[in-house]
Every structure is written in structure tokens, then in C-alpha cells.
Amino acid sequence: MLISLAPDAPESTRQRLLAAAIERGLKARVLADGQGGEVVGIGGTLGPDVARMPGVIRVQAVHKPYMLASLEARSPSTVMVGDVAIGNGPPVVMAGPCSIESRENLIEIAHAAKAAGARILRGGAFKPRTSPYSFQGLGEEGLTYLAAAREATGMPVVTEVMEVDQVDLVASYADMLQIGTRNMSNFSLLKRVGAAGRPVLLKRGFSATVDEWLMSAEYLMAHGTADVVLCERGIRTFDSTFRFNLDLNVIPGIKELTHLPIIVDPCHGTGRRSLVKPMSLAGIAAGADGLFLEVHPDPDNALSDGYQTITPAELAKIVLLSRAMLDALKECEDEQTTIPDVVHMPEVAVEEIFASIA
Ligand code: PEP
Numbered sequence: 001m002l003i004s005l006a007p008d009a010p011e012s013t014r015q016r017l018l019a020a021a022i023e024r025g026l027k028a029r030v031l032a033d034g035q036g037g038e039v040v041g042i043g044g045t046l047g048p049d050v051a052r053m054p055g056v057i058r059v060q061a062v063h064k065p066y067m068l069a070s071l072e073a074r075s076p077s078t079v080m081v082g083d084v085a086i087g088n089g090p091p092v093v094m095a096g097p098c099s100i101e102s103r104e105n106l107i108e109i110a111h112a113a114k115a116a117g118a119r120i121l122r123g124g125a126f127k128p129r130t131s132p133y134s135f136q137g138l139g140e141e142g143l144t145y146l147a148a149a150r151e152a153t154g155m156p157v158v159t160e161v162m163e164v165d166q167v168d169l170v171a172s173y174a175d176m177l178q179i180g181t182r183n184m185s186n187f188s189l190l191k192r193v194g195a196a197g198r199p200v201l202l203k204r205g206f207s208a209t210v211d212e213w214l215m216s217a218e219y220l221m222a223h224g225t226a227d228v229v230l231c232e233r234g235i236r237t238f239d240s241t242f243r244f245n246l247d248l249n250v251i252p253g254i255k256e257l258t259h260l261p262i263i264v265d266p267c268h269g270t271g272r273r274s275l276v277k278p279m280s281l282a283g284i285a286a287g288a289d290g291l292f293l294e295v296h297p298d299p300d301n302a303l304s305d306g307y308q309t310i311t312p313a314e315l316a317k318i319v320l321l322s323r324a325m326l327d328a329l330k331e332c333e334d335e336q337t338t339i340p341d342v343v344h345m346p347e348v349a350v351e352e353i354f355a356s357i358a
């Protein structure tokens, strides 16, 4: 159940709620509600007298399997990564190489990505690879290069953590921890990462339903963090034409279910460099809070995922087009243009219709 507390609710109410949950052996978490108050999430039900406690403004029985991640819990969240805000604002671009290759290469990419408009640097040090014979990442050495690139550019960094016993190490270098698609349902990892004190980028499992994905977010939140950003990175369908199929339904759709921000990864989502620009724009048009892009100065010779990696110049183009597209959409919305009734004007030429809107 979710219990909403007014901004001026007495501390004693909060304490009584938490004590009552503990007494019944229930898990309880407190979140800011985004309106100055708080919401207490309890993994079970307390008695009806809860509604009469001073400062309690609402009690909701949540019928979804996830509770803290649900839209019932709070208004849309903004997640801070260093000084970069994700959600409720302009889309944030996170960009960098699939795998960290060397110190010089990473710093070069970081400067180029920043100049192109990226705000957060991505790069894998511990890499989940389909083949055991593929490059597995530089490990801790790669993390030190990430820290050096942050130092050189001022950009916060996000990197994947694959195992429970790597969490402290990765968290000591990274501003944001990434859970990859293959680990979305690794519940021991989610518990540990949720308690690591860093914001989390949670990629969707490539065969996961939206409910399963949000339950993984719930695991992170139930274990401590309020700062989760979802990342749609493509799913498997019956069609194997593309490496994966980017599911853009979820971008507007998930905003009806959760307060968590969502970003799009069109590189893994398509597996094809030529599709990254159009699908980035499509993701932004659908309302994504950001993009997650693989960038390398020489994609054909990148150590991993080169076929879906773009150049810094292509990144700059995507950023410029996204901004222009959002400005144009906003301008049209602000003008509150009246759309002519085309159904009852079949003989009117299309040019005339557009001329009348302009
Ligand atoms: C990545 O972002 O480099 C990555 C391995 O992604 P995913 O987990 O989506 O395959």
C-alpha cells in the first residue's frame, strides 16, 4: 500500500508507520513525492486507522505488482547524475564507446561527444559478450580511464556492472550504474545495486515484458535507491531481420504506468548504424527523456559493436535534428493551430490545407 504524507506531516506519523510495518514483518520505503511531501510504500497492508493519522492525505491499495515504481506513488521523477538532470526537461544524451579501449581513445571520444552535445559519458569496462572469445573489456583498468575522461571533460560517467562482487568497485568510479539487458532479472545483482548509493540505468531485458521490467525497477527501489532511469534497448520478436526491434510503444506507454524517466538506445535496438539516426529521432518524438548512443571515431575498427556505432559527427547531427524537431513541435503546440476539417473538404488541395495552417 502507498500512504501519502503532507509536506507538514509530523515526523511521529512517519515513525509510527515504519514501526507498524516492521512489527508485521513488512518491507517499508519512503520516497519524496515530488510535491514537497513523502510517500510511504509498504509491501503489504496496515489497518484502516492509518488513514486517520495526522498528516496522512491519501491511502492507496496498489493493485499493480510494482508499487514504488508506479505512477500512483509520485509525480514524474527527475534523476540526477552528477549535475545532469534526467526527466522533466530536455532529453539528455549519453554517448561513448561500446567498450573502453584505451585511455587516449576514451578521452578523445569524451571530448568529441561533449562537443556534439552529449552530457553523460558511457563506456563498458566489464562487457557481457555473447562469445567467450570476444573482447571482454578492460575491467578495472577501463574504470580508471573513465575517471580520467570525467576529469578531462567534467562529464559524469555511466558503466555496466555485471556481478554482485563488482558493485563496490564499479560504484567507486561510476556516477551511474548500468544494469545490462542480460542481467535485468538477476535479482541478487538488483538488490545489491539498489543499495549502492548510485543512480541506476536499468536496461530492458530483450525478452522482458513491461511488467517484468518495472518489477526489476521495483527491486532496485525496494532495496534503497529512488533514482532509476529505464532504457529501452530493443526486444526479440519473431522477426530476425534486425538484431533487435526497438519497442517505441513503451516510450509514451510506460509514462502511463511509472514516474521513472525512460531513455532509448537505438544502437542496440536496431543493431544497424544506418538506422540509428532515424530511430533516435523517432524515440525523441515519442517523448523519450534521453538517448543512449555508441560513438567511436572509427566505428569499423571499434573493439565491439562497431556495426551499430556512429561517429561523433553523426552524433552532432542527431543532437541538432532532435533539438530542431522538438522546437518545431513545441512551436506548433504553442500556436494552438486550428486543424481544418479535411474529412468534409475532399476537394481541397493538400497544398491549400497546409497554406491555411501556415
Ligand atoms: C551496452 O550498452 O554496451 C550493452 C551491453 O547493452 P545491452 O545490455 O543492452 O546489450
Ligand code: MN
Binding pocket: 098, 099, 268, 294, 304, 305
Ligand atoms: Mn554495445
